[in-house]
Amino acid sequence: MILLDLFHYWVFIAILMMGFYTVIAKQNLIKKLLGLSLFQSAVFLLFIGIAKVDGGTTPILHPSISTEIFSNPLPQVLILTAIVVGISTSALGLAIVVRIKEAYGSIEEDQIQSKDESA
Template sequence: MEWLGLYNYWVFAVLLMTGFCAVITKGNLIKKLLGLSIFQSAVFLLYISMGKVDGGTAPIFVNGASDQIFSNPLPQVLILTAIVVGISTTALGLAIVVRIKETYGSIEEHEIQAKDDQQ
């Protein structure tokens, strides 16, 4: 296989590392949530890329055709479910960040830890 022919896997790796780096290195809680969202999008891309079959068609049987190649629809179905779960998780995370901002007056991780240490 050509290395450039696997561009979707390269995009997956770059998105995955970008999201992971944002989660690990950023102190702002909103930036951490955005990093998690990017990380999650990379996983979606990986699953969809693995489900693609060259020359594959929808899994509908036709009489007399025995040499058909089918694409597996399961990865796409799982990703649709994961998108819904991801959106709801992100919404919950944003709601928690709003409550943290109301309680501590900041969404910076080091400031929140400093206020916790004072108490």
């Protein structure tokens, strides 16, 4: 039962490792970037998961909301920032891949390496 209680941590770890594996194992630079995005998204899930409070509602002060328990809004705000960081990283990474393609004619890591060594 304790395994199910910690369900969202397991999801976090699984996605994190999938992303990490892709970054390390794939030769294709675009695939590497996708893995990196996945890796970052897993961390977003970790933060958003911990914000949920059992029985809590939206954290808005309003007369129609009578409960005293609210979900924690802070992690979501943090992750909003982290998502922006993630998007910028992916965008910059893709821009670099475009330039690598222009300069080397390939986006496979081993081919790029062999081109540099032969040059």
